[in-house]
Amino acid sequence: MTKIQKAACIGGGVIGGAWAARFVLAGIDTTMLDPHPEAERIVGEVMANAERAYGLLTTAPLPKKGKLTFVKTIEEAVQGADWIQESVPERVELKRNVLTQIDAAADPKALIGSSTSGIMPTELQRDMKHPERMFVAHPYNPVYLLPLAELVGGEKTSPETLELAKARLAPIGMKGVILKKEIEAFVGDRLLEAVWREGLWLIKDDICDTETLDDVIRYSFGMRWAQMGMFETYRIAGGEAGMRHFIAQFGPCLSWPWTKLMDVVDLDDALVEKIANQSDAQSGAYGFRELERIRDENLVGIMQTLKTSNGGQGWGAGKLLTEFEAHLWKTAPKPEAKPSAEPIKLLEAKVHPSWVDYNGHMTEFRYNQCFADAADSLLRIVGADLDYVAAGHSYYTVEAHNQWLDEAKLGDALYVKAQILPTDGKKIHTFMWLYRVSDDALLATCEHLMLHVSSKEGKSVPPLPEVLEKLQPMIAAHANLPLPAGAGRVVGQKKA
Ligand SMILES: NC(=O)c1ccc[n+]([C@@H]2O[C@H](COP(=O)([O-])OP(=O)(O)OC[C@H]3O[C@@H](n4cnc5c(N)ncnc54)[C@H](O)[C@@H]3O)[C@@H](O)[C@H]2O)c1
Numbered sequence: 001m002t003k004i005q006k007a008a009c010i011g012g013g014v015i016g017g018a019w020a021a022r023f024v025l026a027g028i029d030t031t032m033l034d035p036h037p038e039a040e041r042i043v044g045e046v047m048a049n050a051e052r053a054y055g056l057l058t059t060a061p062l063p064k065k066g067k068l069t070f071v072k073t074i075e076e077a078v079q080g081a082d083w084i085q086e087s088v089p090e091r092v093e094l095k096r097n098v099l100t101q102i103d104a105a106a107d108p109k110a111l112i113g114s115s116t117s118g119i120m121p122t123e124l125q126r127d128m129k130h131p132e133r134m135f136v137a138h139p140y141n142p143v144y145l146l147p148l149a150e151l152v153g154g155e156k157t158s159p160e161t162l163e164l165a166k167a168r169l170a171p172i173g174m175k176g177v178i179l180k181k182e183i184e185a186f187v188g189d190r191l192l193e194a195v196w197r198e199g200l201w202l203i204k205d206d207i208c209d210t211e212t213l214d215d216v217i218r219y220s221f222g223m224r225w226a227q228m229g230m231f232e233t234y235r236i237a238g239g240e241a242g243m244r245h246f247i248a249q250f251g252p253c254l255s256w257p258w259t260k261l262m263d264v265v266d267l268d269d270a271l272v273e274k275i276a277n278q279s280d281a282q283s284g285a286y287g288f289r290e291l292e293r294i295r296d297e298n299l300v301g302i303m304q305t306l307k308t309s310n311g312g313q314g315w316g317a318g319k320l321l322t323e324f325e326a327h328l329w330k331t332a333p334k335p336e337a338k339p340s341a342e343p344i345k346l347l348e349a350k351v352h353p354s355w356v357d358y359n360g361h362m363t364e365f366r367y368n369q370c371f372a373d374a375a376d377s378l379l380r381i382v383g384a385d386l387d388y389v390a391a392g393h394s395y396y397t398v399e400a401h402n403q404w405l406d407e408a409k410l411g412d413a414l415y416v417k418a419q420i421l422p423t424d425g426k427k428i429h430t431f432m433w434l435y436r437v438s439d440d441a442l443l444a445t446c447e448h449l450m451l452h453v454s455s456k457e458g459k460s461v462p463p464l465p466e467v468l469e470k471l472q473p474m475i476a477a478h479a480n481l482p483l484p485a486g487a488g489r490v491v492g493q494k495k496a
Contacts, residue, residue: 002167004028007066008081008106010074010098012036015115016087017043018143020068021050023083025144026172027063032070033077040070045289050144053296056352057145057303059373060325061332074098078106083168085137087115096124103128111165113137113149118185121154131156135165137176138186142292145299147174147320150186171331173324200265203275210275211282226302227309227316297353304354326386335381339477343433344381346374347416351408362408371400371432371446374416378430379450382470384463393464395428395450403486406436406443413437420478421487425471426452426462431484445486 007023009016012034020043023030032043047068054062071077078084084106088098095116102112112134114124125131136152149169151162166176179186185193199213208216224233231243238246265271283291306318314322337344349370357363379385379395388394408414414436421429427449434444454461463471 002164003171004083004168006030006081006083008077008084009033009087010077010084010102011087011089011115012039012043013087013089014046014141015139015143016085017046018050018141019085019087019115019139021047021144022172022174024066024068025050025054025062026066028066028172030066030068031077031079031081032068033072033074034070043068043070046144049289049292049296050142052293053142053145053300055350056297056300056354058321058325058328059349060328062328063331074101075105078102078110081106082110084110084112085115086112090117090119092119092123095119096126099124099134100127103130103134109133111135111161111168113165115139117189120182120184121152121157122182123154125154125156128156132158133161135161136182136186137165137169138188140188142296142299145296145303147317147324148188149174149176150188151176151178152182152186153178154182170323171327173320173327175320197262197264198260200267200271200275201260201263203278204265204271209282210278214282227306301354329386334385335377337381337474339473341477341481343417343419343478343481344378344474345415346377346381346418346432347414348437349373349414351410351412351414353410356410359407360409362412364404367402367404367408367434367444368400368446370414370416370434371402371444371448372397374418374432375428375430375448375450378418378420378428382474383467388464388467389455392454392456393461394453394455395463396453397448398451399449401447401489401491403445403489404443405445406441408434408436408443414443419481419484420475421483422475422479425468425475426460428452428471431487433484445484447487447489 004023005028007020007028007030009020009023009030009032012020012032013036016032016034020030020032024047032039034043036042084102086095086099086102088094095114099112099114106112108130110133114121114134114136115138116124116136117138121134121136124136125134128134131154134154135157136150138150138152140146140148151165153159153162162178166178169176183190202208202213203210221233228236234246235243238244238249286294303317303321306316307314307321309315309318313319347370351362351366355362355366375397384393384395414434416432416434418430418432421431423429430448432446432448433442434446435442451460452463453459462468
């Protein structure tokens with residue numbers, strides 16, 4: 001069983017709160033221990049931002065949220081947990097002490113991950129009775145969106161622990177990468193620190209201010225890094241001759257004075273003040289949670305774009321998102337609708353920022369997306385789901401007619417109802433209405449026709465019996481409903 005059944009978070013600050021959000025939104029009951037007097041408020045705010053971000057990230061069916069319980073002791077926290085994540089402040093004595101207490105109280109088979117940014121796991125597991133199940137799971141902020149965890153074992157960590165940790169991260173949408181050896185600061189923080197060290201020199205030496213430095217990153221190589229990292233990017237930079245040529249051209253620069261090398265800048269009061277003032281000038285107009293929300297929207301946008309690249313197969317973090325969504329669809333309860341003489345409710349959605357155009361209204365094609373998602377939902381109800389498609393059959397849309405009747409605005413909750421019009425089941429002919437939840441205003445309609453096909457043979461064929469068995473009673477149940485006013489309407493017709 002690779003799924004995490006119950007999680008415990010020890011420490012609920014920036015990182016621990018976001019781990020809790022990742023677990024809870026993946027449907028995992030989670031306990032939280034943090035002595036901070038305002039821990040519940042702080043974690044609650046992180047949770048609210050995380051839910052908002054997931055609302056933007058995916059329309060796949062998220063599981064019912066796990067229960068989040070605040071507790072007072074390590075013993076209560078780890079009771080029944082099979083993944084325990086330590087995220088207390090970065091002090092080796094404190095961490096070792098907390099981890100040793102966790103080890104004593106937890107089920108010996110429970111996995112224990114530390115969020116440490118750079119302390120070696122061998123140091124942390126020193127006093128444990130069952131150190132073989134302890135490892136570093138180093139995440140990136142915000143843990144609920146950025147999917148990577150560096151998995152690092154210490155001298156006493158078993159290789160199976162790291163493999164099991166990696167397998168358990170996949171169903172919560174995360175990619176675990178296992179490092180071959182432990183090293184202080186692992187991979188990510190070593191790279192970040194090298195760039196940060198150089199950046200601090202550039203500010204101290206008045207070469208640029210914080211805003212200019214950030215612009216240099218985000219308008220250029222920052223975007224490259226998000227999608228190809230360093231070596232794949234440099235392979236392309238070497239032109240047709242590739243990596244060898246790149247190294248021949250830029251390798252010598254490493255010994256030119258392009259870097260302050262390992263000199264560490266003195267972060268004295270004057271430099272801290274200078275950086276803080278420049279940062280206020282750069283970003284002080286935004287509140288902390290506001291900046292978090294802007295960051296989340298940007299990250300969601302990047303991941304969604306990466307999901308569509310490489311001929312639709314996805315790339316990097318976008319490919320992982322596709323796999324996570326496939327998992328969500330597979331594990332979601334199968335939708336059911338008993339045949340009834342009422343139009344069927346097929347979709348609930350929210351208008352999110354990327355759906356809104358320059359008028360502040362939901363952009364035209366998102367209305368179509370609502371109807372397309374509703375049609376997909378009907379297909380899942382009749383059993384023409386992803387497994388059916390993978391086995392070689394599907395329904396393809398062949399014709400549609402929309403009416404745009406009212407505006408949907410950012411944040412509006414929407415739903416779609418559908419009436420199935422009489423057909424033989426080889427075609428599915430529906431009339432759909434898109435409504436706003438708050439006032440049941442009718443926003444748009446769509447008359448929609450799908451045709452059953454064999455994707456292998458590339459032609460239309462009758463549906464398989466298991467689909468017809470579900471579909472025909474639904475068609476029959478709607479047969480006596482009056483024809484919707486707009487059905488059969490042609491473009492430009494004055495009256496519905
Ligand atoms: N902030 C980041 O970007 C980041 C990224 C990756 C990893 N980390 C690592 O995650 C860990 C936590 O960092 P953070 O940024 O969340 O710090 P933080 O200061 O925001 O949170 C630490 C939390 O631990 C709580 N705490 C202190 N002692 C505790 C104890 N004995 N038991 C339970 N809770 C206790 C504090 O009340 C606080 O809420 C550190 O090891 C850090 O290196 C941080």
